[in-house]
Amino acid sequence: MTRRLKKGAQILALACVAGLLALLVWQLRHQPHAPGVGAVAPGFTLHRLDGPGKVSLASYRGRPVVLNFWASWCQPCKSEAAVLERDWTSYRNRGVVFLGVDFHDLNSDARRFVSAHELTFPMLEDGSGNVTQGSYGVSQVPETYVLNRQGRVVAHLAGPITDPAFALKFRSALAKAAA
Amino acid sequence: MLRVAAVVAAALVFAAPAAACAHPRTSLTYLEGQVMCPTCHTTLDQSDSQAAHQIEVFISKRVAACWTAPQIESALVANYGQGILAAPSHKGFDLLAWWLPIVGVLAGALVLALGVWRWSRRAGSEESDEPVGSGLDEETERRLDDVLARFE
Numbered sequence: 001m002t003r004r005l006k007k008g009a010q011i012l013a014l015a016c017v018a019g020l021l022a023l024l025v026w027q028l029r030h031q032p033h034a035p036g037v038g039a040v041a042p043g044f045t046l047h048r049l050d051g052p053g054k055v056s057l058a059s060y061r062g063r064p065v066v067l068n069f070w071a072s073w074c075q076p077c078k079s080e081a082a083v084l085e086r087d088w089t090s091y092r093n094r095g096v097v098f099l100g101v102d103f104h105d106l107n108s109d110a111r112r113f114v115s116a117h118e119l120t121f122p123m124l125e126d127g128s129g130n131v132t133q134g135s136y137g138v139s140q141v142p143e144t145y146v147l148n149r150q151g152r153v154v155a156h157l158a159g160p161i162t163d164p165a166f167a168l169k170f171r172s173a174l175a176k177a178a179a
Numbered sequence: 180m181l182r183v184a185a186v187v188a189a190a191l192v193f194a195a196p197a198a199a200c201a202h203p204r205t206s207l208t209y210l211e212g213q214v215m216c217p218t219c220h221t222t223l224d225q226s227d228s229q230a231a232h233q234i235e236v237f238i239s240k241r242v243a244a245c246w247t248a249p250q251i252e253s254a255l256v257a258n259y260g261q262g263i264l265a266a267p268s269h270k271g272f273d274l275l276a277w278w279l280p281i282v283g284v285l286a287g288a289l290v291l292a293l294g295v296w297r298w299s300r301r302a303g304s305e306e307s308d309e310p311v312g313s314g315l316d317e318e319t320e321r322r323l324d325d326v327l328a329r330f331e
Contacts, residue, residue, distance in 0.1 A: 073229035104217040104230055106237055107258055128260030129217060139218075
């Protein structure tokens with residue numbers, strides 16, 4: 001009886017250790033990471049910030065997409081907003097779609113931000129950060145992805161596009177995606 | 180006349196929040212320990228980020244409007260999701276987070292008690308297995324008795 005109990009306890013302990021190891025492996029495999037250039041951008045469906053309904057990234061397949069992650073509390077996002085709006089108005093006729101994803105933000109403040117900066121491209125809300133952080137590995141905003149017509153990443157800019165280091169890269173990626 | 184109007188207007192502006200809620204039902208200090216900063220993964224009272232500051236302003240306005248702590252927490256959960264709360268909820272799958280530590284402590288205590296019980300039992304049986312006599316063979320014992328008898 002004692003031996004049986006001892007064996008049972010050993011099996012239980014081994015099962016616990018195996019379970020913890022499996023959990024560790026699962027965690028490591030599910031670490032959020034940014035999709036690299038050439039990779040297909042992770043799909044998502046998010047609620048619109050600027051109106052009712054949801055928007056899916058898949059619905060824009062066949063058109064180049066500029067995906068901009070921002071928040072109203074982010075200082076560089078303010079300086080970037082005007083540049084994004086200007087580029088949107090000049091590229092929308094060429095079929096380029098601009099999507100703003102508001103990250104870890106209060107919806108009321110985000111709407112005020114959109115209104116104050118007179119942004120007219122579609123805005124989506126990601127208060128929980130599931131898409132921004134979970135699928136795109138974004139931890140600090142602003143970040144911008146340029147996707148081609150096949151939904152593949154052409155450029156990833158981890159910082160404001162007003163930054164001299166990114167401005168040229170953004171322009172050339174945009175032109176490449178729109179071509 | 181104009182000066183009096185300005186003073187009255189200012190008094191009304193400053194009196195408005197007080198009139199809205201004479202007895203706040205919760206406080207920013209309390210909620211700062213209950214709500215997480217979404218970007219830095221610490222509670223608001225531990226954070227100095229812009230995102231945390233934005234939430235603090237949101238909370239302050241609701242506290243001044245006489246909202247209760249659960250009302251403010253619900254509004255934040257609706258915006259940010261359940262992860263905005265420092266403690267998991269008391270329902271559904273989240274209950275596991277509350278019960279698992281208790282179950283773990285109880286299981287540990289049970290294992291410890293079982294171990295102590297078995298150890299004490301083993302120690303008891305070892306004691307009873309010991310020889311009752313002096314441990315000397317019969318011949319030596321007889322000779323020892325003879326020697327001792329001479330001294331009596």
